[in-house]
Amino acid sequence: MTSADGTPAVTAVIGVGVMGEALVSGLVRAGRPPATMLLGEKRPERAAELRERYGIAVVDNVEAAAGAQTVVLVVKPQDMSEVLEEVAGSIRPGQLVVSLAAGITTAFLESRLPDGVAVVRVMPNTPALVDQGMLTISPGRHCEEEHLAEVEALLASTGKVLRLPEKHQDAATAISGSGPGYVFFVVESMIEAGVHLGLPRGTATELVVQTLVGSAAMLAETGDHPVVLREQVTSPAGTTAAALRELEIHGVRAAFLAALRAAHDRSRSLAEGS
Template identity: 45%
Template sequence: MTNIAVIGGGQIGEALVSGLVAANTNPLNIRVTNRNEERGKELHKRYGIVNLTDNAQAVDEADVVFLCVKPKGILDVISEITATLDNNSAQSVIVSMAAGISIGAMEENASAGLPVVRVMPNTPMLVRKGMSTVTPGRHVSKEQLEQVKELLGTVGHVVEVAESDLDAVTAMSGSSPAYLFLVTEALIDAGVNLGLSRATAKELAVAAFEGAATMMQETGTEPAVLRAGVSSPAGTTVAAIRELEESGLRGAFYRAAQKCAERSAELGKQ
């Protein structure tokens, strides 16, 4: 059985743990660390994981170590655990979920030769619908990369990308659940404006988006073709689409993705 350590049980750490446990990983093989003891107890109660506060202890004999702390804490955590990883009987792999921290910077802070994988996850991991990209560092073997992909695959889709694509990936999948939450919020308000109760508007909007996302995923059909399929000539949908286009929706997404990628690049330089 693979021994897993999750350093930092925040949003992404919990999403990962919840998916792994739902996919039948034995929670006794998952050690989760938190600085805050109450948070650790809460995660233990919810998932049955091994709750620790000592990062070095958590990575002792761990096969895969997921770093789920904020980007500014990543290099310090690597320095804290690298000696223990060196003494493990099998070669451990570090998997960083942090935005902006390069593989080179992580490899420099770890002992020579330590395998590092950089991942860009997203929060739908919590419901096993995550989108994670993986980028292996130079010391990662094919088997180790497969193992990491397999673990992440229990909580959603996994795609391998080049490190140079990661700012764009952050704009596309890391941050984009928030864009969709915003669009959903706006549609609910619009429904309330039309006289629906907030609860009904929410139920209709969320189900419509879930259905549309499932259609795109399961049919593989281009979104433009699916949209044309619900746009009858001179009909209701095309009237709404014209308003959205004239309000600059498409341009707003171009600009938002650009800003997101720029911010990701900026954070990486800090």
């Protein structure tokens, strides 16, 4: 995206915590010039750290919003109303506002910004920290193809980007947004099981992590349904079959369905409570 005079457009990132910095570092690694970015950060110590690390100008939120064509809000859902109130007077039609806050709808954003401002809702996840994120994006009422393309270009440095109707964003939040937490929980449980079976913790960790990496690679590279891959490793009356029987007896599948429904419903309630 370029500005009206043909110069590179400026992108402001407001909220440079873990996810915000993941985006900034990804953009820098992808070759985005620091001069085309602004960071909004209030804490002096953190601002100095970011300037030193990335060579990007760090200003207050209002100045960041006023000086950019694309404004990326990477704040907690409960803080979104306050941040929008702070920067709304500096936002103008023609700018693009991108939100990475769980549960915050495009309608919520549009109702607190000047009429006609294009907004895009994004649901990221933490593997973006290692450039392996899964990010879903949904357009607001005033969003055009060029806005979606700009957001895709911004986020591509941190992982895979998928366009999604906004009605599915709460489900995406439950699956991919919160998903790493479930995976880490399963990994933690498998490591503990290994320790209980007599393995040193370091050995159990290495076995579990590499098994996870390899299994994920098989899913991604073969394109086979997980049922097919599971059946390939499940011999009749074998060790895997014995383990899976215990998981079914303990209702693990039903527990996952209930857990993801809870995450979905919580995502939906976040905007209502903002």
